[in-house]
Amino acid sequence: MKLIQIYQCLCDETRLRLLHLLMQGPLCVCHFQGILNEPQVKISKHLGYLKTRGLVTASRSGNWMIYALPPQQKRSVELRVNLACLQDCVADNAVFKRDLARLKKLDLACAPAQIAKARGAVRKCC
Amino acid sequence: MKLIQIYQCLCDETRLRLLHLLMQGPLCVCHFQGILNEPQVKISKHLGYLKTRGLVTASRSGNWMIYALPPQQKRSVELRVNLACLQDCVADNAVFKRDLARLKKLDLACAPAQIAKARGAVRKCC
DNA sequence: GATCTATATTCCTTAAGAAGAATGTAGTAA
DNA sequence: TTACTACATTCTTCTTAAGGAATATAGATC
Numbered sequence: 001m002k003l004i005q006i007y008q009c010l011c012d013e014t015r016l017r018l019l020h021l022l023m024q025g026p027l028c029v030c031h032f033q034g035i036l037n038e039p040q041v042k043i044s045k046h047l048g049y050l051k052t053r054g055l056v057t058a059s060r061s062g063n064w065m066i067y068a069l070p071p072q073q074k075r076s077v078e079l080r081v082n083l084a085c086l087q088d089c090v091a092d093n094a095v096f097k098r099d100l101a102r103l104k105k106l107d108l109a110c111a112p113a114q115i116a117k118a119r120g121a122v123r124k125c126c
Numbered sequence: 127m128k129l130i131q132i133y134q135c136l137c138d139e140t141r142l143r144l145l146h147l148l149m150q151g152p153l154c155v156c157h158f159q160g161i162l163n164e165p166q167v168k169i170s171k172h173l174g175y176l177k178t179r180g181l182v183t184a185s186r187s188g189n190w191m192i193y194a195l196p197p198q199q200k201r202s203v204e205l206r207v208n209l210a211c212l213q214d215c216v217a218d219n220a221v222f223k224r225d226l227a228r229l230k231k232l233d234l235a236c237a238p239a240q241i242a243k244a245r246g247a248v249r250k251c252c
Numbered sequence: 253g254a255t256c257t258a259t260a261t262t263c264c265t266t267a268a269g270a271a272g273a274a275t276g277t278a279g280t281a282a
Numbered sequence: 283t284t285a286c287t288a289c290a291t292t293c294t295t296c297t298t299a300a301g302g303a304a305t306a307t308a309g310a311t312c
Contacts, residue, residue, distance in 0.1 A: 001139060004137055004139055008269095011130055011136075012270080013130055029288070029289060030287095039271090040288085041271075041289095041290085041291095044289060048290075048291090062288090063288045064288065064289085065288075077214075081211050085208060089203070089204045138300085154259090156258065156259085167261095167301075167303085168300085170259060172300095174260075186259095186309085189257055190257095
């Protein structure tokens with residue numbers, strides 16, 4: 001069942017944090033590293049786990065891999081409902097709030113690669 | 127985090143079916159056996175898993191163990207939201223609908239022990 | 253006390269998952 | 283070509299989990 005796979009993705013804190021951040025828009029691996037402050041392997045493997053189960057998509061942009069949630073119209077009902085649910089549940093959580101705060105700071109210094117490129121932002125954003 | 131434990135409970139189909147049935151009210155192990163058509167060990171162990179993580183409560187009534195969701199006011203926000211979410215997600219699923227149908231049939235022949243007792247129902251309900 | 257019933261626990265096997273170290277790779281820059 | 287950057291994969295170790303067979307236990311019945 002598809003639903004089970006969603007729950008499997010949701011039962012690890014690192015993955016919850018990744019998904020939570022992705023709800024704000026696409027990001028590349030180095031952004032996650034900076035925000036979560038976790039080693040690259042760990043981030044990369046969890047993103048792979050999410051990708052295998054269809055919860056995120058990946059696309060390359062130069063050296064960067066851009067991860068994103070599937071486009072709205074492609075999200076299953078189960079995914080949509082559970083993402084909303086997740087957001088409710090972690091709204092007051094310190095870790096998740098800090099992640100969001102860091103994301104906002106990051107956005108000022110360095111937008112996601114897609115956007116950064118469009119803006120002609122500095123190359124070495126990560 | 128408490129939320130993770132909830133998701134851990136939700137990522138097995140058997141446990142989803144158990145929780146889904148419990149949303150209709152308390153049940154004992156033999157009821158689950160009949161409805162899910164799964165061996166006793168399996169049911170019992172999954173109920174134990176749920177109990178350890180606080181998603182269900184257990185109380186003895188004679189030979190029977192009655193399992194139930196925690197009373198409404200004792201359910202965490204996370205649990206409440208996720209149970210509602212689960213109910214939405216499986217509403218159209220054949221397996222879960224069949225479980226509900228069987229539960230209703232079961233109720234006619236043999237109410238949960240608590241109720242059965244109160245009604246003076248036949249002893250050997252399981 | 254002996255037996256039966258409903259349920260739990262233990263033991264075993266197998267598989268999946270998490271984490272880190274080391275290494276590989278695709279694309280960029282010089 | 284060489285070197286660098288961002289990321290992925292492989293290998294190993296450890297832990298958790300699932301399922302079934304066999305056995306144990308608590309309470310009811312005789």
